[in-house]
Amino acid sequence: MRKNVFYAHSGGVTATINATACGVIETARQHQNDLGGVLIGKNGILGALNEELIEADHLSNEEVALLRDTPGSAFGSCRYQLKSPEDNPEEYQRLFAILKAHDVGYFIYNGGNDSQDTTHKIALASQQMGYPLTCIGIPKTIDNDLSNTDNCPGFGSAAKYVAVSIREAGLDVASMADTSTKIFILEVMGRHTGWIAAASGLAAEKMGDAPHLILFPEVPFSLETMLVQVKYCVEKYGYCAIVASEGIHYPDGSFITEASTHLPKDAFGHAQLGGVAPCLAAHIKKAFAYKYHWAVADYLQRSARHIASRVDLDQSYLLGKRAIEAACAKKHNIMLTLVRDSQQPYQWSVGEVALEKVMNVERHLPAHFISDNKMHITKSCRQYLEPLIQGEAYPSYSNGLPNYFDRTLLRLAKKKYSLNQHNTLETARTY
Amino acid sequence: MRKNVFYAHSGGVTATINATACGVIETARQHQNDLGGVLIGKNGILGALNEELIEADHLSNEEVALLRDTPGSAFGSCRYQLKSPEDNPEEYQRLFAILKAHDVGYFIYNGGNDSQDTTHKIALASQQMGYPLTCIGIPKTIDNDLSNTDNCPGFGSAAKYVAVSIREAGLDVASMADTSTKIFILEVMGRHTGWIAAASGLAAEKMGDAPHLILFPEVPFSLETMLVQVKYCVEKYGYCAIVASEGIHYPDGSFITEASTHLPKDAFGHAQLGGVAPCLAAHIKKAFAYKYHWAVADYLQRSARHIASRVDLDQSYLLGKRAIEAACAKKHNIMLTLVRDSQQPYQWSVGEVALEKVMNVERHLPAHFISDNKMHITKSCRQYLEPLIQGEAYPSYSNGLPNYFDRTLLRLAKKKYSLNQHNTLETARTY
Numbered sequence: 001m002r003k004n005v006f007y008a009h010s011g012g013v014t015a016t017i018n019a020t021a022c023g024v025i026e027t028a029r030q031h032q033n034d035l036g037g038v039l040i041g042k043n044g045i046l047g048a049l050n051e052e053l054i055e056a057d058h059l060s061n062e063e064v065a066l067l068r069d070t071p072g073s074a075f076g077s078c079r080y081q082l083k084s085p086e087d088n089p090e091e092y093q094r095l096f097a098i099l100k101a102h103d104v105g106y107f108i109y110n111g112g113n114d115s116q117d118t119t120h121k122i123a124l125a126s127q128q129m130g131y132p133l134t135c136i137g138i139p140k141t142i143d144n145d146l147s148n149t150d151n152c153p154g155f156g157s158a159a160k161y162v163a164v165s166i167r168e169a170g171l172d173v174a175s176m177a178d179t180s181t182k183i184f185i186l187e188v189m190g191r192h193t194g195w196i197a198a199a200s201g202l203a204a205e206k207m208g209d210a211p212h213l214i215l216f217p218e219v220p221f222s223l224e225t226m227l228v229q230v231k232y233c234v235e236k237y238g239y240c241a242i243v244a245s246e247g248i249h250y251p252d253g254s255f256i257t258e259a260s261t262h263l264p265k266d267a268f269g270h271a272q273l274g275g276v277a278p279c280l281a282a283h284i285k286k287a288f289a290y291k292y293h294w295a296v297a298d299y300l301q302r303s304a305r306h307i308a309s310r311v312d313l314d315q316s317y318l319l320g321k322r323a324i325e326a327a328c329a330k331k332h333n334i335m336l337t338l339v340r341d342s343q344q345p346y347q348w349s350v351g352e353v354a355l356e357k358v359m360n361v362e363r364h365l366p367a368h369f370i371s372d373n374k375m376h377i378t379k380s381c382r383q384y385l386e387p388l389i390q391g392e393a394y395p396s397y398s399n400g401l402p403n404y405f406d407r408t409l410l411r412l413a414k415k416k417y418s419l420n421q422h423n424t425l426e427t428a429r430t431y
Numbered sequence: 432m433r434k435n436v437f438y439a440h441s442g443g444v445t446a447t448i449n450a451t452a453c454g455v456i457e458t459a460r461q462h463q464n465d466l467g468g469v470l471i472g473k474n475g476i477l478g479a480l481n482e483e484l485i486e487a488d489h490l491s492n493e494e495v496a497l498l499r500d501t502p503g504s505a506f507g508s509c510r511y512q513l514k515s516p517e518d519n520p521e522e523y524q525r526l527f528a529i530l531k532a533h534d535v536g537y538f539i540y541n542g543g544n545d546s547q548d549t550t551h552k553i554a555l556a557s558q559q560m561g562y563p564l565t566c567i568g569i570p571k572t573i574d575n576d577l578s579n580t581d582n583c584p585g586f587g588s589a590a591k592y593v594a595v596s597i598r599e600a601g602l603d604v605a606s607m608a609d610t611s612t613k614i615f616i617l618e619v620m621g622r623h624t625g626w627i628a629a630a631s632g633l634a635a636e637k638m639g640d641a642p643h644l645i646l647f648p649e650v651p652f653s654l655e656t657m658l659v660q661v662k663y664c665v666e667k668y669g670y671c672a673i674v675a676s677e678g679i680h681y682p683d684g685s686f687i688t689e690a691s692t693h694l695p696k697d698a699f700g701h702a703q704l705g706g707v708a709p710c711l712a713a714h715i716k717k718a719f720a721y722k723y724h725w726a727v728a729d730y731l732q733r734s735a736r737h738i739a740s741r742v743d744l745d746q747s748y749l750l751g752k753r754a755i756e757a758a759c760a761k762k763h764n765i766m767l768t769l770v771r772d773s774q775q776p777y778q779w780s781v782g783e784v785a786l787e788k789v790m791n792v793e794r795h796l797p798a799h800f801i802s803d804n805k806m807h808i809t810k811s812c813r814q815y816l817e818p819l820i821q822g823e824a825y826p827s828y829s830n831g832l833p834n835y836f837d838r839t840l841l842r843l844a845k846k847k848y849s850l851n852q853h854n855t856l857e858t859a860r861t862y
Contacts, residue, residue: 072602171503400820
């Protein structure tokens with residue numbers, strides 16, 4: 001009668017995806033008349049395919065509450081994409097056999113566009129296979145590049161991290177620019193879209209504030225144009241703080257770390273060695289001999305729960321709560337969305353869209369969000385971004401360090417199937 | 432009668448050096464019967480030599496209070512080293528002429544070993560030149576490598592930043608290690624000493640926690656040994672999170688980013704391009720083909736006021752306060768120190784040492800702070816470090832971003848001298 005909920009994380013993790021898990025588990029505990037337990041896929045959908053299901057029931061209320069404060073995914077994530085049922089019928093048979101064995105009636109999947117596609121495929125397959133399964137997608141990505149939603153959970157916290165970081169580093173550079181480092185470059189994530197880079201622009205509240213230049217993947221990179229701007233900033237402000245997206249590329253599409261004529265190759269022949277930041281720094285040094293420093297934030301920017309955005313955290317949590325409520329209401333085959341109800345004051349709510357309507361496209365920075373010189377954000381962009389980094393949501397600390405959820409607490413549900421050597425299901429076994 | 436105070440910042444800046452300035456200015460305002468105003472050197476001692484003196488009197492109490500929350504140096508810093516009076520008598524003549532013109536009777540200099548040396552030279556010169564000047568040094572460096580003091584202001588906040596960051600990034604890597612990135616490397620500062628790298632070890636509170644390996648400049652780098660440990664960690668914990676000091680080097684003293692047989696050279700022939708982190712990552716990839724990510728914290732770690740250590744902030748502030756009190760007490764020719772009065776519970780106080788006794792040596796991590804495998808910290812090291820990252824000291828926020836001091840508020844004191852084209856003093860002029 002009371003079916004269990006399968007929930008899992010998919011794709012790159014964020015500072016607040018566990019907050020969504022927290023919302024799912026806490027809300028499911030309030031709906032025990034309608035729902036059974038929550039089974040969480042270890043490493044996303046792979047947890048279902050491999051029958052590695054984590055039992056939320058084993059976690060105390062205090063442990064579940066700590067998920068809200070913990071970055072990364074406590075349960076693991078993956079980038080596994082399901083093929084179509086026609087191309088890999090065995091996989092779907094296995095999946096549904098395991099869902100059936102564990103009495104799962106609700107499938108909630110939290111991830112990016114690919115993950116919504118997975119959820120949609122499973123929703124369709126459940127109908128074809130006559131297995132009733134309420135399928136609900138939750139959006140999530142630090143890249144903020146999903147369509148159908150005003151913004152993406154996880155982004156606001158990454159945005160706040162980069163804006164705070166470039167403000168702080170800018171003050172550092174300004175301190176010694178007269179006699180020392182004049183160029184600082186912070187490389188941020190965003191291989192295809194410049195939302196995170198754009199967020200750094202929030203730190204520049206008045207003329208001369210860092211960052212002075214922002215390099216977006218949406219704007220074809222021109223070394224000459226950048227050098228002109230760098231020189232202008234150094235002469236005008238004494239230094240130049242640059243935020244560069246990892247995805248910036250030349251007009252021919254080659255990444256600036258790849259283009260052989262521009263780029264140092266490493267001894268092993270990999271293009272991965274150098275980052276964008278050191279590459280830009282070398283170009284600037286070559287042109288002007290300015291002393292430089294550079295930083296690459298990498299995972300720090302997407303795991304920085306210690307400086308998470310309160311708005312992002314609240315949205316992430318509420319999406320988990322709403323997903324359970326939607327499950328109870330049997331709202332099948334939808335993805336939840338974030339809706340901006342009002343800009344001034346910022347008001348938001350959780351909406352929904354049919355999974356079949358979720359467009360599997362990357363949402364780029366619109367042209368009117370990029371300044372005339374193509375190296376900063378416009379007022380419109382600021383108006384869009386600013387609400388998303390509002391508020392602080394500090395975790396608790398012990399001994400000087402944040403208290404985060406302990407993954408070793410997790411327990412897997414008892415297996416009801418075993419996999420044979422071909423990694424397909426054997427007949428059901430009783431343990 | 433009431434002489435002015437000259438105060439300035441020297442060397443690399445920190446997240447809390449402005450807190451010391453706050454302590455100086457606020458305390459000087461409480462001693463107006465004894466002291467005149469506070470004149471702050473723009474860019475350290477250069478401000479005195481160039482007669483660029485910032486008047487603290489122009490700042491409101493609220494503005495001064497904001498210094499406590501602001502990273503970097505609001506007044507600028509420099510790495511300028513005075514020669515001896517014998518080698519450059521003109522410089523001393525200029526310095527004392529300017530101090531005299533601005534009625535300075537107290538000289539407080541905040542910096543590392545070099546800066547204490549500068550203070551000592553000026554103290555001696557003041558006696559030789561018959562110009563009464565109370566000289567007081569304040570220690571400061573994120574590197575924590577000064578002798579004569581238990582720890583250095585600025586270090587605790589950098590330490591907290593790297594420990595928090597590697598804990599967070601470790602959770603991120605753990606989330607996807609089964610199917611994706613298995614290696615994460617965070618490069619931290621510390622060209623000659625491993626104190627910052629060591630601090631990251633605080634995050635590893637139990638077996639398996641990040642960081643798994645710490646690479647210190649005190650330990651000659653062995654690629655083979657590191658690779659063995661990396662493999663062990665990946666097999667045992669599923670991933671390996673490494674913190675590497677920028678200063679690690681091979682037994683022959685060459686930095687790992689320099690050694691031509693090991694290192695990729697960049698297209699411009701600079702060694703600066705690649706960092707330690709990407710270099711290590713390439714070696715690990717070559718050996719095991721593990722997917723990797725790396726981050727370089729650079730200035731972010733020394734400007735991260737948003738996650739400053741409360742203990743560090745309190746110590747930084749109190750040193751400023753004590754410096755003024757020492758000035759009022761005419762305690763000439765000393766450097767203030769931080770003293771650990773008790774380990775458990777941690778209790779500290781401000782002490783002092785004669786400037787002539789300040790040893791101009793770098794304090795390295797002692798052998799008993801480094802674990803048997805040379806790639807982690809010992810319990811003794813943890814006991815030493817732990818108190819220094821205690822407590823949070825969040826700045827205030829507006830619009831989602833920290834409120835920091837606005838440098839454009841600063842006003843220079845009226846010049847009383849002018850420099851001729853040879854950059855030496857002309858005769859005094861009246862304006």
